[in-house]
Amino acid sequence: MKATLISAAFALFAAPAFAADTVAPPSLNTALAVNLAQDAVAACAADGYNVAAAVTDRAGILLxxxxxxxxxxxxxxxxxxxxxxxxxxxxxxxxxADTVQKNPAAAGLADIPGFLVLAGGVPVKAGNAAVGAIGVGGAPGGHLDEACALKALDKQAARLK
Known part of the structure; x- marks a missing residue:
């Protein structure tokens, strides 16, 4: 009984300290990520482009x-x-990509491992919070890739409020 009371007291005092040292930012879930990727590929297909679409969580991990x-x-x-x-x-x-082109000091962005500084990647936001990102590749121009990503985001906008 005494051990149970000590454990309960510890939990009451330890939980707030632990919570103050952690973060819990919102992130995109897999179900919506799959829908966004499918919608982007469909948007590009409607325009005659065969593309791939990738969706990551807020940390850049593929979903x-x-x-x-x-x-x-x-x-x-x-x-x-x-x-x-x-x-x-x-x-x-x-x-x-525009920044790199206009500002030679920013050219090093293209050298960051894993980065591809071409149009076609767009943050996914829920309100003002970035919860993930969508990338599209394969249309004959990054601006077209980006347009397909934006169409997918528009289609799923109600789920990102």
């Missing part, structure tokens, strides 16, 4: 990858790298 049947072999890696880059930077990769 979903969908590749159109006739998409090139390189598209899966490109989409994954774009999603990782966007998740890591919390910004669209098109903005990063």
């Amino acid at each position: 979903a990858l969908v590749r159109a049947d006739n998409a090139g072999a390189h598209t899966a890696n490109a989409a994954t790298a774009k999603a990782y880059t966007s998740a890591s930077s919390r910004m669209p990769t098109s903005a990063m």
Whole structure:
């Protein structure tokens, strides 16, 4: 009985200290990630482009990858790298590419391992919080990849409120 009371007292005092030293930011779940990847591939297919779409959680860890049947072999890696880059930077990769082009001091961004500084990666936000990222690769231009990612985000917007 005495041990139970001591354990209960410890739990009461230890829990607040532990909670103060941890973080619990929101992150994208797998179900929505799969839907976003499917929607992006479908959006590009509607425009005649065979692409791959990758979705990561807020830390840049891959949650979903969908590749159109006739998409090139390189598209899966490109989409994954774009999603990782966007998740890591919390910004669209098109903005990063623009910055690198206009500011030679930022050129080193392209040298970060795992980064692909080409348009087609977009953060996934729930309100103002970045909860993940989506990357698309394979359309004939990064701006088209990005457009497909944005269409997928628009389609799933109600789930990101």
